[in-house]
Amino acid sequence: MRNLNQDTITQAVIARFANTPDPRLKEIMTSLVQHLHAFAREVRLTEEEWSQGIGFLTATGQKCDDKRQEFILLSDTLGLSMLTVAMNNDKPQGCTEATVFGPFHVAGAPHYEHGDDVANGAKGEPCLVHGRVLGLDGRPVAGATIEVWQADADGHYDVQYQGLEQHRARGVLESGADGGFHFRTIVAEAYPIPTDGPVGEMLRATARHPWRPAHLHFMIKAAGYETLVTHVFRDGGPYLDSDAVFGVRQSLVADWKPLADGSYSLDFDFVLAPEKN
Template sequence: MRNLNEQTVTQAVVNLLSGTPDPRLKFVLTSLITHLHNFARDVKLTEKELLAGISFLTATGQKCDDKRQEFILLSDVLGLSMLTVAMNNEKPEGCTESTVFGPFHVEGAPVYENGADIANGAVGEPCLVRGTVKDRNGAPIAGAVLEVWQADAAGNYDVQYPDLETHQARGVLTSQDDGSFEFRTVVAVAYPIPVDGPVGDLLRATERHPWRPAHLHFMIKAKNYETLVTHVFRNGDRYLDSDAVFGVRQTLVADWIKQPDGGYTLTYDFVLNPVG
């Protein structure tokens, strides 16, 4: 491996993977190295630009903690998250579509009974959310576990408040015997993704806006069904066609209906795809 040049170094690196025992790892690394080297040759990458890229990724990692995942945010704004979702979540017609996971999911959200107020003090207009979890034939799915999380009226998730000691606008419920679920929360609003880190620097450098249309996050799990990670988006939001993370699907857009008492209601039914 002496006297390598820009044309021969790629194959030399790939050759060193020949003994990789995991065939999938070998395949992925071979493709990654090949495309990465071709990218560097294509743009004629300079040493200064390589160092800047490494510094950017270093800063991205340093911005991550137990409440924020800057690398997920980076993947989201580059469209990589949605591409991966689209490739890995093809479903039969009629099933609820998947979308991006987002960087603000946390483990250990509080468990609530149906009808409970999961806002738990979050700022915003009151909203009643209800619906059903069904299979492709319209039969109810009882015992489905629904994990829900959202931003408040200020556009912040609970984990973005450093002094908040309890979870707000997030919770876990279970569908009833007829597949129904119901909870009270606050109205979803559009909000900007965090721009105080490397991802924000990238958006400013490319003159992109950071806004996401109003939505609720759902992760739904049920025995013998594929786990569904999705959003429900608020109809009429100005950012539906320019979501900063490319996550909108028309089938996931729903109406928040204003009620005489000043609150809102959202009704949405989820259809799960069976495993296999």
């Protein structure tokens, strides 16, 4: 087709996907084209702005490596990550709510026994974490794989440090026969997401702050249950109502209780949703 104009090009592009073998891919690409073209028309996108957008996405990709995922950070700060989580985690009443995965999970974290110190030298006040993994019926889930990770008191994850030879403030445990687990770590503190890349430029340009409320990441897997990706947020801290990545859920806010020896304790149980047939 020749002589396309701004009124006819959208349908011409959509027609090129007519023979897509995968119906779901066809649906996604058709809708993507429709919405992208509608966006360009709505804001009357200039060629200079289009070029700047391409540059921004290029720089976002260039900022990614095996320790940092700038595209996840971008998705998080645009609320797309949490929207996707909300749409795809409509769990039965009583199950622990899911929230964003975040850009700093890494595979191959060290395994620990109950009571071990997963902080492994990370800076922060000591904290003892207790909890159980349960099914919706209240029965304990034994042998669940529990991955936990967090930032240190300076607001950095271990993978953000150059030359660090061992993982810190992250680890993998298994729930016991009673569904229980406990480990030592450090107190969660509020911290800013990285702002040294394109996402940081976007936040500054739009007068947004980069801060996340204090939290501890969990990913829990068990046979017969849906995988749970969530946080536990520290009650009473700042940014619970203005999380830079929109991830706070009231049901995930808990109290870090001070102990007589100057340390803290956190008790939190997780309820898994049964796997869908």
